[in-house]
Amino acid sequence: MKCAGVPFSEIHRRLGLSRNTVASWIYGARATRITDDRCPFCSRPSRPVDRPSDYAYLLGMYLGDGHLLTTRRVPLLKVACDLRYPAVIAEVGEAMLACGARTVGHQRRDGRDDVRSWWVHWPCLLPQHGPGKKHERRIALSKWQEEIVDVHPGRFLRGLFHSDGCCTQNRVVRNGKEYSYRRYMFTNKSADIMSECQKALDRLGVVWRMCSPIQLSVARRDGVAVLDHHVGPKS
Known part of the structure; x- marks a missing residue:
């Protein structure tokens, strides 16, 4: 008709x-079809970024709490942030702009702030986008993304921990005495994303262990100190 x-x-x-x-x-059918000729910024998905450090942070945030909506209109990148951490919200917006986006918006509801940016180049910069939940499909970094993460593992981890991680005070009782120590926790259902987190920690020489198939812990004092430097508390 x-x-x-x-x-x-x-x-x-x-x-x-x-x-x-x-x-x-x-x-x-046409709403999910994104072709390179729509993007005036590159002729192939592997175009390098101008600010790799900010990109590494944004990539970590995207893999944790990001979503890329691709339609025949301009693609929309959204990263869900907790309203309790305005500094994280600001850093996500700054990273989007540093990667080349012209504008960043915010949609607040249900205790969160969705940091949003419309840009035709997002599908090229985030080729991990696709239908369905991330933990139900294959997530693999492109070669150019791996090269950026290799150089900026701390910024990548900052994005991962700012999205799906936390720093907690753990308390244990041994021989009747209570001990308290800080530790970093990262939780993600995707085995592929968890693997990327592990590899980035290895690059920084941080010892980690798996508490469960979906949760990683960094509790040794030297490892916590490294993450304090690169990640730090959310604010």
């Missing part, structure tokens, strides 16, 4: 279906 010139509103009215259902039929 669309090809016959029948208006969109008339189509869903005649069929008795919702606008969203009809729209997914008509526009669904």
Whole structure:
């Protein structure tokens, strides 16, 4: 009917279906198709970034709490941040701008701030985007991304821990005496993302251990000191 010139509103009215259902039929295939020729910034997905340190941080945040919506309109990158940490929110926005985005917006609801940026180049810079949840699909860094993380593992870890990590005070009782020590925890259901976190920690010489298949802990004093330098407390 669309090809016959029948208006969109008339189509869903005649069929008795919702606008969203009809729209997914008509526009669904093209909505998920992003081609390099749409992006004026590069001719291939592997274009290097101008500010690799900020990109490494944004990549970590994206792998943790980010989502890239790709449509035939301008792609939208969203990173969900806890409203309790305004400094993290500000740093995410600054990283988006440092990577080349012209504007950054905010959508606040349910105790979080979705830092948002519309840009045609996001699918090129974040090729890990795709349908479904990250832990239910393969996540692998491109060669150029690995090279950036190799040089800036601390910034990458800062993004990962700012999204899905925390620094806690752990207390244990041994021989009737209570001991307290700080430790960093990282939790993510994706085995691939967890592996990237482990490799970045290895690059910095930080000893880690797995508390469970989805949770990593850094508790040795020297390792905590390294993460204090690169990550630090959320604020």
